[in-house]
Amino acid sequence: MSIKEKLFSKTPYFIQNSAIALFNNYQYKMRHGGVYNAFRDYYARAELMNEFELHREIDAKKNEFFNYVEAKSPWYKNYNFNEFQSLPILEKSDVINKLALIQTIDEKDGVISLTGGTTGASMKVVYTKSDMQERFAILDHFRAKHGYELGKKTAWFSGKNLISEKHLKKNICSHYDFLNKIKFYSTFHINQKNFDTYWKSLNKFQPEFIVGFPSSVYEICKIADKKGLKLKRKVKVFFPTAETVLPEHRKLIAKVMGCKTVDQYASSEGAPFILECAAGSLHIHPLTGIFEVVDENLKPSLEGEMLVTSFTTHGTPLIRYRIGDGIKLAPSNIKCDCGSSFPLVERIDGRTTDYVLSPTHGKVNLGNISNSTKNIEGIVKFQVIQSSLDKVKVLIVSNDSFTQAQSQKFKAALEERFGPKLLIEVELVEEITKEKSGKFRLVKNLLGSKNV
Ligand SMILES: [Zn+2]
Incomplete structure (x- = not known):
């Protein structure tokens, strides 16, 4: 636990819940203010565009982003964006060590996002508020297509370690944001010993949606399945975050929680989006950025490591960024049943170091x-x-x-x-x-x- 988390753990539980609800509400307002509504409309419209309109829009996004970066980021000032494929690759170590050169705004004018790098070194990026709002518009539009909206009962499995042994002794394994009906479960205490606490809480809460780490939800399902248990009221959708979703996750979570899993790829440092459609396929969202897939010699390939260029990273521009995850693209002649012409991804392999x-x-x-x-x-x-x-x-x-x-x-x-x-x-x-x-x-x- 960090010092903040320790201080937090010393305040009474009901005050903790109020603090979480208020903080959440504050964050919600920031993320959903400003240009958020305009982008909700924009991303809804984007799905109705024909190929010509879509390509025109991709070019507009790309040009706006590159012009901005060229003017504002010292790191990129000598880049020739007309020769995109020959631009240098941006490494994680660059983002960690050269952030001051890369970033275009002061931390106080933006939103800071922290992420644990693969080496264990903590990485930081700064978003502009409007990019943060655009990213939430994309994510909310995606989740809304699968039935989710804020205020529907949601069990959340990710984030900070705010539950202590003291809580667990009182059979408490979560905090509740009563304003938005989100229960934040600890992902640090899921085991045989605490299983009953989690299981009773989930059955009582009856969430419609689950969001969070697939390994955590899978772990609960595994113990439940062993005991022959299923949730009394079925969950509608599980939206995994942050980790690779494996086929056995989907299967067992469906069996125990009664829900389908709808996957997405994004990252806290601001990668463009890959989103699962109603037909169960993964599509690259071409208006959110450029995905290049390269082999070990950095030559274009159907399968391999991703280099991402993200149009929603004006604060800390990511251009040809080696994010450390692998994917396999689907052959370009394959069309999805959902009717979308967005490029298809066969699978996301997750961290290339795993x-x-x-x-x-x-x-x-x-x-x-x-x-x-x-x-x-x-x-x-x-x-x-x-x-x-x-x-x-x-x-x-x-x-x-x-x-x-x-x-x-x-x-x-x-x-x-x-x-x-x-x-x-x-x-x-x-x-x-x-x-x-x-x-x-x-x-x-x-x-x-x-x-x-
Ligand atoms: Zn599709």
Whole structure:
């Protein structure tokens, strides 16, 4: 807990809830004031544009952004935006070390967003208020298409660690913003011991929507499913944030919470958007920025790392920014059933650093590792940590069904994926620590950038 969080934890619970409601309301007004309404209309209209109108609009967005950046950001002043593909790549280390040169406004005139970088270094960007409002207009328009609006009961699983052991002893695992009907659940305390507190709270609250980390919601569903439980009142939609959504997340969350999962890609440093449509496909939103996909030699590719250029980053311009996530584009001749002509993405792979490097099998990705628990009983959660090329450590939180036989089956499944030359050390643990942000990482690759 930070000092602020500690001070907060010492005030009475009902005052905590009021403070959260008021803070939320203040934030809501800032995010939804100014140009917000104009952009809600704009993004609704954008979906009705024909190809010609859309391309004209993309060019207008692009030109406005590049002209602004050229005039205002010292970092980009010698860039020739007419030769976009030969512009230098912006690295995370640039944003961390050279922010003063990149940013175009004072912190006091903008909105600060903090994000935990992959290296653990904390990163900061400054948004202009109007970009923040535009980003919320995009997100709200997207969520509204799937039935959500502010004021509908929502369970939120992300953010700060505001729940203490004292709360948990009183069976409290969330704070409630009663003005907007949002319950903020702690993502730091979901485990077997506290499960009943979470489960009772969710059943009593009866949320229509869930927003937050898929690993947290999945964890609750996993324990519930093991006990044969399902939410009494079905949730309508789960909107995941911040982490990669895996197929098993979707499946189990649908079974236990009764809802569909509708995914989106954005980031706290301001990446352009990829949004899931009603037909269940992921579309790049071309009015929010440029997605380039490149291979290991930085040549254009259907699958690989993303370089993003985001039109909503006037405060801290991101141009050809190596965000550290991978995607696979769909072939351009494929059309979506929803009728939209926005480019299709086959899948989002998440952090490009979340893999295990095998001497015989090369990079083993997150999706491949996560499905190694298929048909294995008793694993509550696990984490693979690689700090050298010849071995990995596997931490497992298990329950009574995790017998010797199941353990061997799991090890065999991992061996199949990692190959014979990677030693697997299994350790049974009570709990696996989350990142400071509250996110859970299934794979931690500590090999360092030399092997990436
Ligand atoms: Zn579609």
